[in-house]
Amino acid sequence: MAANEMSGDVYYPSEDIVNNAHIPDYDSVNDKAVADLTGFWDEIAKENFEWYAPWHTTLDDSNAPFYKWFVGAETNIVHNALDRHMHTATRNKAAIIFEGEGGDERIITYHQLNRLVCKFSNVLRDQGVVKGDVVTIYMGNIPETAVAMLACAKIGAMHSVVFGGFSSEALLGRIEDSKSKMLITCDGAWRRGKIVDLKAMATVAAEKSTSLEKMIVVQRTNHDVEMKDGRDFWYHDLMADASDKSETARLSSEDNLFILYTSGTTGRPKAILHTHGGYMVYTATTLKWVFDLKDEDVWWCAADPGWITGHSYIVYSPLVNGATSIMYEGTPDYPTPERWWQLVQKYGITILYTSPTAIRGLMKYGSELPKKYDLSSLRLLGSVGEPINPAAWKWYYEHVGNSKAPIMDTWWQTETGGFMMTPLPSVPLKPGSATRGFPGILPDVVDKDGNSVKPGEEGTLVIKGPWPSMLRTIYGDDERYLKQYWSEFKEQGWYCPSDSAKKDEDGYIWVIGRQDDVINVAGHRLGTAEIESALVSHPAVAEAAVVGLPDDVKGTIVKAFCIVNQGNETTPELGEALRAHVGKEIGAIAKPASVAFVDSLPKTRSGKIMRRVLKAQELGEDVGDLSTLAD
Numbered sequence: 001m002a003a004n005e006m007s008g009d010v011y012y013p014s015e016d017i018v019n020n021a022h023i024p025d026y027d028s029v030n031d032k033a034v035a036d037l038t039g040f041w042d043e044i045a046k047e048n049f050e051w052y053a054p055w056h057t058t059l060d061d062s063n064a065p066f067y068k069w070f071v072g073a074e075t076n077i078v079h080n081a082l083d084r085h086m087h088t089a090t091r092n093k094a095a096i097i098f099e100g101e102g103g104d105e106r107i108i109t110y111h112q113l114n115r116l117v118c119k120f121s122n123v124l125r126d127q128g129v130v131k132g133d134v135v136t137i138y139m140g141n142i143p144e145t146a147v148a149m150l151a152c153a154k155i156g157a158m159h160s161v162v163f164g165g166f167s168s169e170a171l172l173g174r175i176e177d178s179k180s181k182m183l184i185t186c187d188g189a190w191r192r193g194k195i196v197d198l199k200a201m202a203t204v205a206a207e208k209s210t211s212l213e214k215m216i217v218v219q220r221t222n223h224d225v226e227m228k229d230g231r232d233f234w235y236h237d238l239m240a241d242a243s244d245k246s247e248t249a250r251l252s253s254e255d256n257l258f259i260l261y262t263s264g265t266t267g268r269p270k271a272i273l274h275t276h277g278g279y280m281v282y283t284a285t286t287l288k289w290v291f292d293l294k295d296e297d298v299w300w301c302a303a304d305p306g307w308i309t310g311h312s313y314i315v316y317s318p319l320v321n322g323a324t325s326i327m328y329e330g331t332p333d334y335p336t337p338e339r340w341w342q343l344v345q346k347y348g349i350t351i352l353y354t355s356p357t358a359i360r361g362l363m364k365y366g367s368e369l370p371k372k373y374d375l376s377s378l379r380l381l382g383s384v385g386e387p388i389n390p391a392a393w394k395w396y397y398e399h400v401g402n403s404k405a406p407i408m409d410t411w412w413q414t415e416t417g418g419f420m421m422t423p424l425p426s427v428p429l430k431p432g433s434a435t436r437g438f439p440g441i442l443p444d445v446v447d448k449d450g451n452s453v454k455p456g457e458e459g460t461l462v463i464k465g466p467w468p469s470m471l472r473t474i475y476g477d478d479e480r481y482l483k484q485y486w487s488e489f490k491e492q493g494w495y496c497p498s499d500s501a502k503k504d505e506d507g508y509i510w511v512i513g514r515q516d517d518v519i520n521v522a523g524h525r526l527g528t529a530e531i532e533s534a535l536v537s538h539p540a541v542a543e544a545a546v547v548g549l550p551d552d553v554k555g556t557i558v559k560a561f562c563i564v565n566q567g568n569e570t571t572p573e574l575g576e577a578l579r580a581h582v583g584k585e586i587g588a589i590a591k592p593a594s595v596a597f598v599d600s601l602p603k604t605r606s607g608k609i610m611r612r613v614l615k616a617q618e619l620g621e622d623v624g625d626l627s628t629l630a631d
């Protein structure tokens, strides 16, 4: 069954789950939030967080869609993630349980994490980093990534984390766009038993960059790397001399916390901007309510800190909640496809949050593997990143959750900061639907005039109102922010995430996929324009078009169609070379699964490539309306 086919099955939560949940009744809380949105968030923000100074305005919508939250308040997310826990029993609790790919293990308490963050914040200050600077972080999934992010936030610098799977070219583009002067990286990262030489790629970027001045290198893989005097510094050397006393900067609620690049319609990735106060309140509350986080839980968000999921739900919101969070360096099936189940048993993990791609990848090894391990500690499961097909949902539910752990299918985006559509543990589930809005969030599916579509009809997903962790803008490009997210339903003032969806008779929403030229490969957003511009930067390629095709494991894979320049032979070797070239320009995740050589591409009369025609042809489907086709 396709991911977007509405399944008729409904799974009701057990009485036990409902009675013990933080929010046993979704409707009453949602009604309250919808009736008085600002009162709702005002109360939550006052009760659950510490502020240096209170706000005078909960929500300032006078310059919408440039919304501001908790205006006038002073805070710092690090004060809530670390400082305040130093006065409670949380101080001695595990903040991060780290397991390396090779099985090495580190348990870092809140006290220890705070100490590392204090020291590293002093290192950054000594190196000249000041409030408002952008610090680029290019590392693997290790605790020092969290330390680096938190140390930036502590002093009011913004971090820009670039996923460690991106290439030196992609890294360079993000450093230049943000005019970053400081880069924090590792010697290498472990990936399937091999070293990914992050330092070598960082060096290539540093040498070409016009803004970068310094690089701090964390030792992880201990292989030989070249260090340039005066530019490159070892993390451990700087940390050895750093003081562990450090003031957390008193920031305004709307001060910038981080930027994170994500793909859009054009070739140039967008820097999504999030700020301290609203992001803190919303991400921490969504984690606590949706995954019903309790003091005794062991939370595992099996994402990478390089994506928004890692930012919000590995680093910030678990720490703000004083939770114990697992960080695992490796991939699900290395060195064995039992790796994840071993971890659940070893650490008594109670909540597992991952992607449909990972679930499908593990599902293909059969249900015997999870059966070999004691997974009885798991009480809640989660899914994110792409629509989950009902077959994968059911496998996850039966064989991982032993038919007792409800699955929270959370729909959200880099832009939204936190979960937007999601069940709570007390909500009846339908496999494949992210159900309804988080309390106070107003999602709807509408036609192009903004009318709600009838049940079963496809339409455009919109969010009809602001929320605390919404992106504030595209960093340095307010125009693009307005055009990208707020122009389609400008009069109504609705946020437009560029997804299509359906609604059913019960008001449950079923997300179908992207409406723009973004391809979601294994839960990672890639722009067709980015991949196409990588392909045409190869000397053999004259023109290129890429489309996403359905795949049993990854959800979608990329297929490229290329027209070669005269004199080039369209051999399989050239196809391989082009795949490698995309890997070099963007990163391995963007490599097309296959490359086809063609003589022409379907285009509109104005010269725009009609990707949907290529896709329909590939899938043997009706190509639809061809009236705009040039040829």
Ligand code: WTA
Pocket (backbone or CB within 6 Å): 262, 307, 308, 309, 383, 384, 385, 386, 387, 388, 409, 410, 411, 412, 413, 414, 415, 434, 497, 498, 499, 511, 513, 514, 520, 523, 524, 525
């Ligand atoms: C898709 C990831 C269906 C969607 C947190 C969205 C989903 C894009 C779901 C954002 C879900 C995310 N069901 N589709 N539960 N979660 N998506 O910015 O198309 O990397 O627009 O954020 O992923 O991807 P991003």
